[in-house]
Amino acid sequence: MSTLLISIITLGVLALLFAVILAAADAKLRVEVDPKIEEIDTILPQANCGACGYPGCKNYATAIVEKGEEINKCSVGGQPVTDLIAKIMGVESAATTKVVARVHCRGTEEAAKRKGYYEGIETCRAAALVSSGDKLCDWGCLGYGDCERSCPFDAITMMPDGLPFIDEEKCTGCGICVEECPKDILELHPIDENVMIFCRSQDPPKQSRAVCKNACIACNICVRKCPTGALTMENNLVYVVAPEKFTEECYGGIDKCPTGAINFVHPEKVVRTDKQENDKA
Amino acid sequence: MDLLIIFVSALLINNFVLSYFLGICPFLGVSNKLSSAVSMGMAVTFVMTITAIVTWPIYHLILAPYHLEFLEIVSFILVIASLVQFVEMFIRKTSEAIYDALGIYLPLITTNCAILGFALIAVLKNYTYIETIVFGVGAGLGFTLALVIMAGIREELDFADVPESLKGPGITLLVAGILALSFMGFAGLIK
Numbered sequence: 001m002s003t004l005l006i007s008i009i010t011l012g013v014l015a016l017l018f019a020v021i022l023a024a025a026d027a028k029l030r031v032e033v034d035p036k037i038e039e040i041d042t043i044l045p046q047a048n049c050g051a052c053g054y055p056g057c058k059n060y061a062t063a064i065v066e067k068g069e070e071i072n073k074c075s076v077g078g079q080p081v082t083d084l085i086a087k088i089m090g091v092e093s094a095a096t097t098k099v100v101a102r103v104h105c106r107g108t109e110e111a112a113k114r115k116g117y118y119e120g121i122e123t124c125r126a127a128a129l130v131s132s133g134d135k136l137c138d139w140g141c142l143g144y145g146d147c148e149r150s151c152p153f154d155a156i157t158m159m160p161d162g163l164p165f166i167d168e169e170k171c172t173g174c175g176i177c178v179e180e181c182p183k184d185i186l187e188l189h190p191i192d193e194n195v196m197i198f199c200r201s202q203d204p205p206k207q208s209r210a211v212c213k214n215a216c217i218a219c220n221i222c223v224r225k226c227p228t229g230a231l232t233m234e235n236n237l238v239y240v241v242a243p244e245k246f247t248e249e250c251y252g253g254i255d256k257c258p259t260g261a262i263n264f265v266h267p268e269k270v271v272r273t274d275k276q277e278n279d280k281a
Numbered sequence: 282m283d284l285l286i287i288f289v290s291a292l293l294i295n296n297f298v299l300s301y302f303l304g305i306c307p308f309l310g311v312s313n314k315l316s317s318a319v320s321m322g323m324a325v326t327f328v329m330t331i332t333a334i335v336t337w338p339i340y341h342l343i344l345a346p347y348h349l350e351f352l353e354i355v356s357f358i359l360v361i362a363s364l365v366q367f368v369e370m371f372i373r374k375t376s377e378a379i380y381d382a383l384g385i386y387l388p389l390i391t392t393n394c395a396i397l398g399f400a401l402i403a404v405l406k407n408y409t410y411i412e413t414i415v416f417g418v419g420a421g422l423g424f425t426l427a428l429v430i431m432a433g434i435r436e437e438l439d440f441a442d443v444p445e446s447l448k449g450p451g452i453t454l455l456v457a458g459i460l461a462l463s464f465m466g467f468a469g470l471i472k
Binding site for chain 1: 339343344347348349352355356359360363366367370371373374377
């Protein structure tokens with residue numbers, strides 16, 4: 001009995017002693033944290049995805065308050081979060097451009113030929129290690145769904161045609177899938193950007209054509225049809241270098257593309273004036 | 282002379298990290314940058330020294346006379362946890378940069394087995410008060426030494442052409458193993 005009592009008293013006194021010391025130290029050493037940081041931190045989505053360029057939401061909140069970082073960097077929270085941060089910081093709200101991941105490949109099961117059949121661990125990363133994948137095209141999507149599994153927001157679905165489909169409503173532009181893809185098929189684009197090259201192949205035209213029906217065959221017709229300089233051709237592949245310059249004058253290139261490698265992401269959103277229609281006719 | 286032997290022995294021969302294999306978590310976790318390795322080592326050395334100063338009286342003046350040796354681990358943990366809390370406050374107050382660099386590993390000093398291990402070993406070896414303190418400083422500096430060597434190697438390793446499959450943890454563990462092996466060379470230093 002006495003042992004029990006003594007142990008309790010001993011530990012109790014010790015604990016109390018340390019508690020007092022710590023309390024005193026806390027009073028002396030407390031670091032005043034700007035309450036704004038806490039406030040902004042609670043508003044941020046806590047996805048800790050790193051899309052803003054900081055390791056976590058807390059770091060971004062600190063950077064906003066202390067270093068005057070831009071308030072529109074959180075692509076997960078989007079405009080509502082930016083507006084709320086603006087309110088806290090007492091500044092004018094800035095426009096957040098939502099970015100989304102997009103798939104730069106149309107090598108569907110049907111369009112892209114295979115070298116053979118891969119049997120092994122069902123991930124793109126593993127498949128890519130085996131003679132860089134089972135598709136004849138070395139640049140194309142492997143279709144084992146690493147991006148689907150990596151997406152924390154459930155925005156990516158593997159379609160029956162072997163390519164991922166990205167739900168642009170759900171996609172927050174965090175860029176995790178972009179990192180994950182061993183073939184660099186995915187890329188972040190502002191959501192209002194509508195023209196895209198659905199191919200990554202830098203193979204010579206002949207080879208690209210032989211291995212995939214939908215590949216960019218570097219015929220250059222879209223670049224020639226576009227006088228504004230929105231497109232350029234480099235290493236057997238067309239790049240959209242200035243999406244804002246892709247105006248109506250250039251639409252002819254998309255119509256003329258023999259493989260459909262350059263196309264609108266959302267063709268239904270494209271408004272053509274009569275002049276274009278006439279030209280086409 | 283005895284004190285010197287205890288010091289060198291804790292520093293090199295029975296190095297806590299590379300010979301007892303205690304405190305491996307921060308050894309691998311905070312050793313990717315030399316500057317944070319130094320401050321982590323200093324924090325651990327500080328905690329170890331104060332632990333030595335505090336735990337010896339607790340054990341020899343309170344626990345042993347009342348035959349409460351079984352409370353040893355609990356009370357040592359209490360001491361260490363409070364100390365780490367204190368160190369954390371102190372570092373946060375003095376240098377935000379170091380605080381950020383140490384990150385989660387700072388509060389994790391609480392559960393750093395090197396420190397509890399040190400306190401228990403000191404009791405086991407029946408050191409006097411002065412000896413325990415010297416032992417604490419030596420063990421802490423030994424930990425710092427291991428961490429700094431490791432950080433130095435890992436900083437160089439960033440420029441090395443490491444085989445793909447060994448990148449990251451693989452090569453780090455290999456380096457740690459070889460380092461531990463080389464520390465065995467000190468074994469004959471003191472008879």
